[in-house]
Amino acid sequence: MLLSQQWEYILMAMPTSPPSPTSPSNPRDGMTALTDDAERNRLLAEMAEQSTDMISRHTPEDWRFIYVSPAVTHLLGYTVEEIVGMSAHDLYHPDDVEDFAHRASSVSYEKGLYTHTYRFRCKDGHYTWLESTSRSIRDPDTGELREMLVVSRDASRRIGAEQANRRLARVLESSSDLVVFLSPDLTITLLNESARRLLSISQHAKEPCVLAELLTADSYAQFSEDGLPSAVSSGCWTGELEMVGSEGSMIPVALELLAHSVLHGQVEYFSLVARDLSEAKAAETKLKQYQAEIDHATRLITMGELASSLAHELNQPLTAIVNYVRGIQRRFKDSDIVSWDELQLPLDKTAATALRAGEIIHRMIDFTRKREPARERLSLYDVVHDLIEFCGPNAERHNVQLDDRVDSSLPEVLADRIQLEQVLLNLLVNAIEASEQSAECTALMVTVEASLTPDCMLLIRVRDQGVGLPTGHPQQVFERFFTTKAKGLGMGLAISRSLVETLGGELWAENNPDGGASFLFSLPLAE
Ligand code: ADP
DSSP, rough: OOHHHHHHHHHHHHHHSSSOOOOOOOOGGHHHHHHHHHHHHHHHHHHHOOSSSSEEEOOOOBBBBBETTHHHHHHHHHHHHHTTTOOOGGGGGGHHHHHHHHHHHHHHTTTSSEEEEEEETTTOOOEEEEEEEEEEEEEETEEEEEEEEEEEEOOOHHHHHHHHHHHHHHHHHHHHSSSEEEOOOOOOOEEEEEHHHHTTTTSSOOOOOGGGBBBBHHHHHHIIIIHHHHHHHHHHHEEEEEEEEEOOEEEEEEEEEEEEEEEGGGGEEEEEEEEEEEHHHHHHHHHHHHHHHHHHHHHHHHHHHHHHHHHHHHHHHHHHHHHHHHHHHHHHHTTTOOOOHHHHHHHHHHHHHHHHHHHHHHHHHHHHOOOOOEEEEEEEHHHHHHHHHHHHHHHHTTTTEEEEOTTTTTTOOOEHHHHHHHHHHHHHHHHHHHHEEEOTTTOOOEEEEEEOTTTSEEEEEEEOEEEEEEEEOGGGGSSSTTTSSSTTSSSHHHHHHHHHTTTTOOOOEOTTSSSSSSEEEEBBBBO
């Protein structure tokens, strides 16, 4: 209870003038009033002597102590004898003097009862906070101010707590994070400055009153379904949500929700601290964009590396088409009537060959096109089969044989087709180059295998019989710009690893016990 409330009643009850036998409070019943006043004063004096609050009486002009209760020793360190006769004015903190002088007049001349908090110098020189309620005592006949009656209590703890609260409030207000306090029914009870600024709530605008107004519909649903129950049960929930900014714009935030409980586990209020992720997300998007551009550039480079083999591969069907057409020209140039039976075969062959050439071109265009990645269910069998066919001419040029051992019964994976092709193509081209043989030697083998892992991933292995991983740097092959090739860029494996990780798997390399290297990567299965 505040001092003012507790003592107000007593101070109000005290006579405003010291009791005198010649001035009974009730002239009609002089003796009884006299006895009552004497008894009351005795009781009050006893209370004052025993109270832990300090009771003091002062001269009205310079506030000298006329009387002080023993609590003064505990509160200020002085004995009663030491402080009586001293002026309270000399003991106020210099910063409070003006304040006090201003209020002192109201104590004396206005309401007659005043409570205020100020610093008072103790005997050892340090200042302590006191909360005092003062009352003026007047002469009942003349109204002249006779003395001041004051009850004081140590307020250091309360002031300390208030200062700590003010400091906390300042930290809260100046925090760059958004802070929102919510009542258990999710009514907003406080928004700090950052929250108002980011959510474009002006000082005078009507405040949003419930959390649903601050979050997008999807985020509010996630908050209600996941966040709130977790915070209530475990005290805390963190997640990423979207808040609604000015003109409905979306602000991504990393959010921490704390449930503050009173005894018996009942939530008293929630605090929500959110960090604006707009800049981080924008940087992430930019980085992804750069990454995609690098990926695209390396695809163009890989395709460039394959270009001469592919040109050779395209040359074959084109020559075949020319030969078929020339054959038809030669055969039928002198005939007026041509039978379909004679034409069907060379025309079918021409069409099929042209389609094959078209497929090669399509694949090249597809592979080098700039596009957004999109995950889909893919059959590894089909992807590997197509790629092995695609790399056939390149392998032939390097005198390498490709062996496709992927089983068609394997479950499908969830991946982006072009990203998966980019990884596989990279590994195949590297394996072919590492296994290159001169034409007179027996061709080495590059094998692609796949199997299921115990943790339900698909494990793909590209195994070669080539030179093996660079001695002394087996793991450096995944570092950007690491290359042992004269015209190498050293980007292929670094990009392949990040692509596999994006797809939810891992890529690593090892030397085979019987020579050559293996590159292995895992991919999650499609559900
Ligand atoms: P680049 O092919 O441009 O050099 P990569 O990142 O694809 O870039 O490969 C980096 C290096 O890793 C290669 O230069 C080579 O030294 C090594 N490497 C890659 N694949 C194999 C492999 N199958 N066998 C041996 N070394 C390999």
